[in-house]
Every structure is written in structure tokens, then in C-alpha cells.
Amino acid sequence: MMKQLITLALVFALIGSANAQTTDTTLLAKNHDYSGAQATKKHYHAIYQLDSNDPKVIEKAIRNINNALVDPRLKDKVEIEVITFAGGTEVVVKGSKYEEALKDLVLKGVIVAQCNNSLRERKIERSGIYDFVGVVPSGNGGLIIRQNEGWAVVKP
Amino acid sequence: MMKQLITLALVFALIGSANAQTTDTTLLAKNHDYSGAQATKKHYHAIYQLDSNDPKVIEKAIRNINNALVDPRLKDKVEIEVITFAGGTEVVVKGSKYEEALKDLVLKGVIVAQCNNSLRERKIERSGIYDFVGVVPSGNGGLIIRQNEGWAVVKP
Amino acid sequence: MMKQLITLALVFALIGSANAQTTDTTLLAKNHDYSGAQATKKHYHAIYQLDSNDPKVIEKAIRNINNALVDPRLKDKVEIEVITFAGGTEVVVKGSKYEEALKDLVLKGVIVAQCNNSLRERKIERSGIYDFVGVVPSGNGGLIIRQNEGWAVVKP
Numbered sequence: 001m002m003k004q005l006i007t008l009a010l011v012f013a014l015i016g017s018a019n020a021q022t023t024d025t026t027l028l029a030k031n032h033d034y035s036g037a038q039a040t041k042k043h044y045h046a047i048y049q050l051d052s053n054d055p056k057v058i059e060k061a062i063r064n065i066n067n068a069l070v071d072p073r074l075k076d077k078v079e080i081e082v083i084t085f086a087g088g089t090e091v092v093v094k095g096s097k098y099e100e101a102l103k104d105l106v107l108k109g110v111i112v113a114q115c116n117n118s119l120r121e122r123k124i125e126r127s128g129i130y131d132f133v134g135v136v137p138s139g140n141g142g143l144i145i146r147q148n149e150g151w152a153v154v155k156p
Numbered sequence: 157m158m159k160q161l162i163t164l165a166l167v168f169a170l171i172g173s174a175n176a177q178t179t180d181t182t183l184l185a186k187n188h189d190y191s192g193a194q195a196t197k198k199h200y201h202a203i204y205q206l207d208s209n210d211p212k213v214i215e216k217a218i219r220n221i222n223n224a225l226v227d228p229r230l231k232d233k234v235e236i237e238v239i240t241f242a243g244g245t246e247v248v249v250k251g252s253k254y255e256e257a258l259k260d261l262v263l264k265g266v267i268v269a270q271c272n273n274s275l276r277e278r279k280i281e282r283s284g285i286y287d288f289v290g291v292v293p294s295g296n297g298g299l300i301i302r303q304n305e306g307w308a309v310v311k312p
Numbered sequence: 313m314m315k316q317l318i319t320l321a322l323v324f325a326l327i328g329s330a331n332a333q334t335t336d337t338t339l340l341a342k343n344h345d346y347s348g349a350q351a352t353k354k355h356y357h358a359i360y361q362l363d364s365n366d367p368k369v370i371e372k373a374i375r376n377i378n379n380a381l382v383d384p385r386l387k388d389k390v391e392i393e394v395i396t397f398a399g400g401t402e403v404v405v406k407g408s409k410y411e412e413a414l415k416d417l418v419l420k421g422v423i424v425a426q427c428n429n430s431l432r433e434r435k436i437e438r439s440g441i442y443d444f445v446g447v448v449p450s451g452n453g454g455l456i457i458r459q460n461e462g463w464a465v466v467k468p
Contacts, residue, residue: 034290071297134346141383147464152303190446227453308459
């Protein structure tokens, strides 16, 4: 009788283990098949936080924005704003190597604007940054306002 | 008379100062007692942005997600998605040291997916990343879509 | 006839090019004039993620928060919470050089709280951090809860 019970217990343990393995396989296969969120809304909004002078981060930001603009899910229905502040201020200072990339974004409809606090803290005049760049009271204020209104904030 | 006025002014100044100190003490004590936001909603959603190949950032991300999953406020009511892109692509490339940690997340119900733009930019084939990882059109597109729908975006 | 057609084609090409240039100039001028989002809501909320021990990041965070508090668009209608975790834990450990800056924030109405998971992981007692700092179950839990409720999350 004891022997039979042990056999039965072993059988159940094996079934349990097999079930667990099936669940694992199912979860991994389901994850493999995941192909991303669908964009069901009519309009999408994003504000990019560019607060670093690290060329890798700056180039990633520009590449990211260009990718988002042509993402088939967002194409023609996403509005993007880039706010430069802190170290990112250097991106919009005249003579930086990003003039063409920034202009290109503006011509694609992206807003590019600089934080005025950072200009003051760094003693940079309005005339010291590219003329086509806008100026906003504070970068963080913009991030907070936009995000409270439902915009996405992306920090590359 | 002048002397009395001065005395009176001093008394008021002292009361004012004492009041200010009381307010300060109250504010500091109130902050000490703060124990965190309450989770009043039925479901929570978060998308983790993993765009760095810095082991410290990667390990922080994995630890963060595991912590969020067992946070008593969120346990069993939070849905989490991890999107790898840019430097973070290295995390899902076959041979990385994160296979088990990623699988563990998927088996806990977390979605793990890689940005297709980053694969193209880095000339990595679908077969070059772990088979159980999903692929999405663009990492940034996903961040923007999810956040516009009310999801939290966390960048570790 | 062929010559006339070529002339006509050239004229149209020139008009097209001029139009494109006008559009470009208009877009650049419009971006120049951009002066930031307006704060139309009665209340704004932001949670700051302080998870780095890099003095530059810590000082940027403190400066950012102080800037947001006095942004004319947000003044007196923004509620701010700072959550320290991971490397940011060092900011609230007794003996750090940020005691006065943190106290100053609390006295301005900002909540400053530390992640309990990070304390445990780093084997730091409650008594090891500034007494006026609050403690929350998990930093990431807080970020997820707040953001799902419509708060902005800012990572300096």
C-alpha cells in the first residue's frame, strides 16, 4: 500500500513538473511573439529631455527622435518637442556641431527649445544660441507641465 | 514710549521666530513620517527603458523590476514591459550574461522586447538575439505610445 | 515649343524651390518664437528620481527642483516628491554633504523619501539616514504608482 502511494505521489510530481514546463514554454513562446504596443489614439505627444553634453547621448537623442517620427505606428500623428538644458545647452550654442541635425528636426515639425535658467546659470546670451531655437522659462517646468497633460517624456 | 515700542517689536520678532521654528520642526517631522504613495488603482503598468550597456545600469534595472513586482502595494496588479534598445541591445544578444535573469522575468509575466531599429543599425539578425525575446518596430515608439496611454516609463 | 516648355518647367521649379524655402524660413521663425507650454491646470505633481551618487547628477537634481518651484508657470501650484534609491541613497546617509540642501527642500514643501529596499540591500539602518527623511517600501513602486496617477516623473 505504501509503495503504491509513493508511486502515485511520483506520478503527480511528474505531471506537476511537466505542467510547469509547459507553462514556462508557453510564456517564453508568447514573449517571442510579442510585436509591440498598437497606437490606437489619434494623436501622440512626446517631449525629449536633452540635458547632457555627452556626444553619445546627444546622437542617441537625435537618432531616437528620427526613429520615432517614422515609426509606422506613429507616423504623421506624433508631435515632438526637444528641451535642451543643463549640459544639453551646449547642443544649441552657436558653433556646436549639431546645427544641421537640429534644423532638420525643426523642418520635420519638431519643436526645439532651450531652458532660460540654464542660459542664465551659464551666462549665455540669447544671441549665443542658434537663432532658430526657441527659449522656455525652465526645462524642468516644461517637462512637468507636459507630462501632467499626458505627454510622454523621453530621456535618451 | 520708544523703549516700550522697541520691547514690543522684539517680543513680536521672537514670537515670529519661534513660530517659524515650530513650522520648520513640523515640516521636518511630517516628512519623517511620510511612508509612500498608496496604490488605489486596480491595475498598474510600467515600461522599462533599457538603453545602456553599462552593467551597473543593467543590473539596477533587473533589481528594480524585481523589487517593483514584490512591492506590497503593487504585488499581483502591475504589468511590466522591458524594451531594450541602443546600448541595451547587448543585453539580449545571444551569449550575454543576462539570459537567465531575462528568462526569469518572462516567467514572472514581464514582457521583454528588443527594438528593431537598433537591430538594423547594429546589423544584428533576429537569430542573433535570444529566441524568447520579442521584437518591436522602435523602442522610442513603444515608450511614447505606452506613456500616452497612461503607463509609467522608468529609466533605471 | 520645346524651348518654351523647358522655360515653363524651370519657372515652376524655381517657384517650387522658393515655396520650399519660404516654408523652411517660416518653420524656423515659428520655432524661434516658441516660448514654452502654458500651465492651464490648477495643480501639478512631479516625482524626482534620484538614483545616482554622481555629485553632478545630485546637484543638477537639487538645482532642477529649485528651478521648477519658482518657474512662474508652476509657482505655488506644483507638488514635488524626491525619491532616493540605488546610488542616490548616499545623498540621505548621515554625513553626506546634502543635509542642508535637502532640509531646505523639505522646508519649501518638497517631500524627500528613501527607498527601503535600497536600505536593506546596502545594510543601512533607519538611524543611519537623516531623521527628517521619510522611508517608502520601494523607490520604483513609488515611481510607477505616481506616474500611473498622472504625475510627472523627472530623472535628472
